[in-house]
Amino acid sequence: MDAATPVVELKQITKRFPGIVANDSISLKLHKGEIHALLGENGAGKSTLMNIVFGLYQPDEGSIEVNGTPVTIDSPNKAIELGIGMVHQHFKLVQPFTVTENIVLGMEPKKMGVHLDYKTSVAKIKKLSDQYGLKVNPNAKIQDISVGMQQRVEILKTLYRGADILIFDEPTAVLTPQEISELMGIMKRLVEEGKSIILITHKLKEIMQISDTVTIIRRGKVIDTLKTEETNPNELAEKMVGRSVSFKVDKKPATPKETVLEVKGLTSKNKDGIAVLNSLNLKVRAGEILGIAGVDGNGQSELIEALTGLSHVENGIIELNGKDITNKSPRHITESGVSHIPEDRHKHGLVLDFSMSENMVLETYYQAPYNRGGFLNKSAIDKQATRLIEQFDVRTPSIETKARSLSGGNQQKAIIAREIDKNPDLLIAAQPTRGLDVGAIEFVQKQLVAQRDQGKAVLLISFELDEIINVSDRIAVIYEGQIVGEVLPEETNDQELGLMMAGSKIAGGTA
Ligand SMILES: Nc1ncnc2c1ncn2[C@@H]1O[C@H](COP(=O)(O)OP(=O)(O)OP(=O)(O)O)[C@@H](O)[C@H]1O
Ligand SMILES: [Mg+2]
Numbered sequence: 001m002d003a004a005t006p007v008v009e010l011k012q013i014t015k016r017f018p019g020i021v022a023n024d025s026i027s028l029k030l031h032k033g034e035i036h037a038l039l040g041e042n043g044a045g046k047s048t049l050m051n052i053v054f055g056l057y058q059p060d061e062g063s064i065e066v067n068g069t070p071v072t073i074d075s076p077n078k079a080i081e082l083g084i085g086m087v088h089q090h091f092k093l094v095q096p097f098t099v100t101e102n103i104v105l106g107m108e109p110k111k112m113g114v115h116l117d118y119k120t121s122v123a124k125i126k127k128l129s130d131q132y133g134l135k136v137n138p139n140a141k142i143q144d145i146s147v148g149m150q151q152r153v154e155i156l157k158t159l160y161r162g163a164d165i166l167i168f169d170e171p172t173a174v175l176t177p178q179e180i181s182e183l184m185g186i187m188k189r190l191v192e193e194g195k196s197i198i199l200i201t202h203k204l205k206e207i208m209q210i211s212d213t214v215t216i217i218r219r220g221k222v223i224d225t226l227k228t229e230e231t232n233p234n235e236l237a238e239k240m241v242g243r244s245v246s247f248k249v250d251k252k253p254a255t256p257k258e259t260v261l262e263v264k265g266l267t268s269k270n271k272d273g274i275a276v277l278n279s280l281n282l283k284v285r286a287g288e289i290l291g292i293a294g295v296d297g298n299g300q301s302e303l304i305e306a307l308t309g310l311s312h313v314e315n316g317i318i319e320l321n322g323k324d325i326t327n328k329s330p331r332h333i334t335e336s337g338v339s340h341i342p343e344d345r346h347k348h349g350l351v352l353d354f355s356m357s358e359n360m361v362l363e364t365y366y367q368a369p370y371n372r373g374g375f376l377n378k379s380a381i382d383k384q385a386t387r388l389i390e391q392f393d394v395r396t397p398s399i400e401t402k403a404r405s406l407s408g409g410n411q412q413k414a415i416i417a418r419e420i421d422k423n424p425d426l427l428i429a430a431q432p433t434r435g436l437d438v439g440a441i442e443f444v445q446k447q448l449v450a451q452r453d454q455g456k457a458v459l460l461i462s463f464e465l466d467e468i469i470n471v472s473d474r475i476a477v478i479y480e481g482q483i484v485g486e487v488l489p490e491e492t493n494d495q496e497l498g499l500m501m502a503g504s505k506i507a508g509g510t511a
Contacts, residue, residue: 005068007032007165007196008053008084013062015048017405019397022048024220025062030165035187035197037211037228039204039240041437042409043395045220046200050167053198054086055079066165085158086167089174089408091150095143099136100125103157128159133189147296148179155186166190167198170408172206173435176296176463184210202409202437204233216240241439249442251449254473256285259322260457261307261426266316268302276302277313278481284426289448289458291472291489293465295501299481300461301343304430307459308340309333310348321425334363339424341416343431343461345408349415352404356396359403360385360418392417393443408435416444420451427451430461445471465494479503 006029015023022045030036038046051057053064055073064071066082073079079086093102104121122138129136134152142150151171158166168187172180187197187210201207207214208228216223216239223239237245261284268277277299284290294300305311307318309330318326320336328336342348350359361370361381369380385399394414396406403411412435419427429448433441448471452458462468468475469489476483477500485500 004031006030006065007067008198009065009068010049010053011063011065013049013052013059013064015045015052015057015059017048017397019401021220023052023059026217026220026222028215028222028225030196030198031213032196033191033194034213035191035199035211037207037214038198038200038217039202039207039214039236040217041219041240042413042435042440043219043407044217044240044437046217047169047407049217050086050169050198050200053079054084054167080158080161080163083162083164084167085161085163085165086169087151087154087158087171089170091154093142093150093153096141098139098141099145099153099156100138102142102153103160107161125156125160128156132159132193133186134159146179147174148176148182151175151179151183152186164194165196165198167200169200170202170435171199172201172203177465180206202435202441204236204438207236208233218242237438240437243439245438245442247438247442249445249449249470252453254288254452256288256473257455258286259283260286260320261459262317262319263303263307264317264319266303266306266313266318268306268311268313268315270302276481277306277316279316280478280482282476282483284457284459286425286457287452287455288473289452289460289471291460291462291468291475292478293462293468293475293497293501294478296463298478298501300430300478302481303478304340304343304428304461307333307428308338331363334422337425339419339422339427341419341427341429341432343434345411345415350403350411353402355400355402356389356394356406356414357382357385357399359414360388360399362418364422388417388421389414409437409440412436413440413444416447420447424456426457426459428459428461431463432460433462433464433467441467465497468497469494477501 008030010026010028012025012027013023014025026049040046048057052059055075055078064073071082100118100121103125125138134156136149136152171183175183191197199211211228213225214228214236215225218240263280263282266277266280267275270276280303292300306313309328312327317324320338325333325336346352361384364370365376370377382399389396389399392413394417395410416432433444436444448458448460460471472489474486475489475492476486479501
């Protein structure tokens with residue numbers, strides 16, 4: 001093999017699922033020491049292609065070469081044997097086990113011809129973590145470490161198994177800005193040490209910052225492969241969605257009316273008795289978008305749970321249109337006029353084994369016209385689902401398809417369609433664009449503004465500062481379970497918000 005031989009070459013890979021060609025004759029070359037970004041719309045076929053390289057799916061047509069040799073990758077074990085590792089978006093770690101235990105898990109002594117020795121393992125992990133700048137505490141339990149740390153454990157796990165080729169499927173979607181910049185450093189280090197990386201991400205900034213090459217796919221086909229230094233975010237966005245994309249939300253100044261949501265002195269403790277909401281106050285009026293900025297873990301999830309009836313609070317009042325909804329049931333709150341785009345779409349957004357049709361009426365199936373004298377009215381449900389799927393451009397082979405087999409971004413679009421269509425007074429949008437492609441982000445943000453313009457109150461919770469600044473009419477900063485300040489988007493910037501999110505009180509007042 002000479003230096004020009006790709007470490008992985010995909011030749012005309014085709015993969016079909018019922019009703020869809022997920023990969024349509026895709027060819028791609030990954031060279032040694034390269035970071036090759038894979039960019040494409042939600043449902044374009046990126047994860048499918050990488051699952052083929054990692055041996056989780058078999059291609060219907062096409063071939064794969066590793067270091068110039070044709071191979072059949074019929075299982076993840078085979079992929080690992082060939083030096084291919086994958087860091088999945090949803091980690092597969094065992095919570096009560098330590099970092100070290102997780103890393104060596106599955107490397108049975110017999111298979112490796114050596115006995116598992118904890119001390120030797122710790123030493124080997126330490127060596128790897130020093131070499132690649134992957135700082136972890138080998139003795140910590142997974143349940144006690146942050147998401148960013150857990151991801152490092154996943155990376156170490158692949159390196160421990162000897163991976164030279166690493167696949168990252170949307171690794172930054174779940175990370176904080178700080179963790180993202182650390183991961184970027186780690187990836188640079190990995191390629192400097194001779195590894196090769198395929199990176200799936202929707203964030204054009206990350207692609208521009210770290211990749212060497214970028215391949216764009218659309219509806220299962222390769223549109224182009226470009227050198228990163230010879231392209232720019234606008235060109236990439238246009239190639240991936242087939243039209244130009246605006247990164248700025250077009251909106252008129254808000255004309256807020258009466259108060260829709262008022263939260264007073266909201267207090268709640270977690271199971272260890274630590275206050276997670278600490279006398280929190282906020283107000284959202286009809287016709288405005290209040291954005292909540294904050295570092296993950298400062299009470300955002302608890303606030304949403306309290307507002308939607310998913311958890312009880314000890315103290316404080318939540319009023320919707322002047323009526324007390326504190327500690328009411330989720331159904332009561334929904335029926336009072338609250339829609340919720342949840343941050344965890346698998347836990348609270350969809351029933352993955354239900355059809356798309358059923359998922360579109362999850363909260364309304366018991367009402368007319370979906371329920372007729374105790375029986376489900378399938379034709380009414382199907383009609384509703386068809387309408388929503390068309391209107392919100394949800395890419396699914398059919399309304400009978402199970403939610404599980406939709407791409408991540410299309411699952412998210414389906415939830416947004418359902419929640420907006422309920423015509424709520426208050427729309428709670430938690431991380432609404434997480435995992436979405438740039439075209440879909442533009443679409444969703446426009447929908448939020450349109451809801452506002454129709455006189456709804458919108459509460460936006462997002463870790464994306466760009467999104468908060470772009471979409472909100474007012475910004476409230478949450479820190480340690482309190483709103484510590486409020487700013488106007490046109491009067492603030494990343495730096496000021498960043499400082500407030502870290503706990504320094506600059507602007508006064510509460511939301
Ligand atoms: N196991 C499966 N069964 C049926 N269809 C599937 C399956 N996995 C994926 N698909 C379909 O294949 C297409 C490509 O999906 P894939 O998950 O590869 O998209 P993606 O590019 O990773 O999108 P996203 O950015 O939203 O993650 C989608 O239409 C999806 O519904
Ligand atoms: Mg995917």
